[in-house]
Amino acid sequence: MGRLLILLIFNVGAWAVLRSLWPGLLQRWRLAVFASGTLLSLMPWAYSAVAGRHAQLPVGDASLRIFSVGWSVAIIMVVLIGGPLILLRRWLDRRAQKQATKVEPPANPPQVNLARRNLLTNAGRAVPLLAAGTSSVGLANGYTQFTVREVDIRLPGLPPAMDGFRIGQITDVHVGTFIDTRYLQDAVQAMNNAKVDLQVMTGDLIDDLDQLDGTMAALSECKARHGMLAILGNHEHWRGLEPILQAYADVEARGGPVRLLVDASHTFEHAGQTVRVVGVDYPMSGRSHRVKTQRMQASAEAGFRDVAPGEVVLCLTHHPDFFPLAAERGARLTLAGHTHGGQVAFLGVSAFWFAFKYMLGRYRQGDHQLYVSGGTGHWLPFRIGVPTEVTVLTLRATEASAAGRTS
Template sequence: MGRLLLILGVNVAAWAVLRSLWPGLLRRWRLGVFITGAVLSLVIMAFAALPGLQTGVLLDAAPFRVFAMGWALTALMVALFGTPVVLVRAWVERRGAKRTTAPAPDVNLGRRRLLTNVGRAVPVLAATTSSVGLASGVSGFQVRPMEVRLPGLPKALDGFRIGQITDVHVGTFIDTEYLRSAVQAMNDARVDLQVMTGDLIDDLDQLDGTMAALSECKARHGMLAVLGNHEHWRGLNAVRRAYAGLEASGAPVRLLVDASHAFEHEGQRVRVVGVDYPMSGRSHRVKAERMLQSAEQSFRDASPDEVLLCLSHHPDFFPHAAERGARLTLAGHTHGGQVAFLGVPALGFVFKYMLGRYRQGDHQLYVSGGTGHWMPFRIGVPTEVTILTLRSV
């Protein structure tokens, strides 16, 4: 309900901005088009939010869901781009009205024409930006190969390959076939280990198909997974039971919740630590305390003769992992901000570790831009299945 009220508010704000910037635009049939689009987007979003319907008719009607999201995004951008123009124009007009000595008429007219033209460009800019972002968001993932050079890495692990998926968000916009294709991409790359770093699913009606897709892992050392915030929000107990059932059935998939799993690769012992999502519900106040508890519990079985790797949904766990010897930490959660220009995330200030590689001494972190999304809008941050090859230095 909260999301629907937010979308309604965004549409009202967009209408108010357009009415101010371009008074003649929303009249007659064009006003009808705007109202129809706003109502349709709200109805589609409402149906998509109802339990049990995401796997019904709406699951086969992806264009309707994309339209609803596209309309909402365009309205949001009209409000965001247009509000400053409205405020600047109001300030200029008030300033002109208060002057005792009027400026030259051509100056006032020039300013007014400039602001009018800028205002009329707002809906065009908003529609173009949302269209580009939506096209990128629904275009599917990229397979992203990269080498990770780790000083002192044992020769036995030189060339060890890890496939990472994260933030798939099986639900309204991502189905189980998409997840299946991501697992297949890691199979095709012949990685030694597959990892899933949280936010796997939003719609529990698709839980069985989601687990079936994960079970198709063919990696030599199987797949290791950790929990994200969306598993905690959507139905933690159901997700944990599904993972447990998958492991009990003999599928090569294991969930790590403040725990670790060790295996041997070419005679070298490797331990992968998996930590739980650090916040309870939506509260961020307990993050630091929870991360410390997770670090103490999950690393307790580590030994000096092992190469340590760490999986954490939240990238802020990286310093804890590095302090305890994890050579490489893999994380997600941020989606890379979903918007970046020239490789720089537009919202890079939100997270300390937003996207890409980070170092702390000889320890490294990689934050994936995400394999899926709960909102199909991306510019400069494509969805990815990451193939990491470890190299000794």
């Protein structure tokens, strides 16, 4: 209900901004188009508020949600860009009037700098065109194929056996309305083609349980030497945890290459080196930060309890805020998702940088590193500057480690 109210306020605000910037725009049939667009864009949110947060419209759910995303982005841009232009124009007009009254007789009306005012007027009229264009580009990018992102991770003290170890990461696939199982199959095949040693899936795999069988079949096409390790995200908890747990268990029982880790760890040997991968559950904390912290602490204690000296420890977590707990317990590298990188970035800076402490890319804490993926899929198809990705991470020894190996 809160999102519905916010979007309604933005739509009313956009109407007021457009009326000020371009007085003749929203008249007659164009006003009817604007009102219809507002109603259609709010319909999915209104239905979810009544029928349940994750309820789908009985007819045209995907089409309406796509329209809602595009319309809402354009409306928000109109308010955020057009609003300051209106304020600037009014401030300049008032400033010009004050200056004019100081140098001219009171009987003469104050003169406004028409060239400057026309410039602001033309800029204001460009706002809806800019908003519509940006929205269209974002939607188009949301439907493009993922990129394969190669990332080198240099870790101090990395054992010689692990130098060159390759990990393929997918996360936040969200198989459902906008992402199908073929897309997931292509992502797994991309990791196979990259010949990674280990594949990982760091949560938010699926939104539509009707596609669960096909989803597990796609994951089972993993050809990595050490298979695929998966963890849970918040969407697994929301959509139906029990059938998802059962599906993972069935794959493992059939001898498939996929293993689910829930506050647990898995070990394997790579070139004689023991590697332990810890996978932690998502801290379903609701609105309480205290509960979230407690649940993360409990996951850390359970997941890392079997760590032994000499093991190379890696950590998989859906929520990147788990990183400090993993680093404290010796995880050389932590892989996370959840944020989608904000899905929108300009000049490499996320438009929602304030939403998460660890938003996108690499972070360090001492000799420990975190990589937060921008996501392999999405639950809303809109991206600008943050493409969907299948990540291929290659572990590299630092120069000091390499020198120690060759000496």
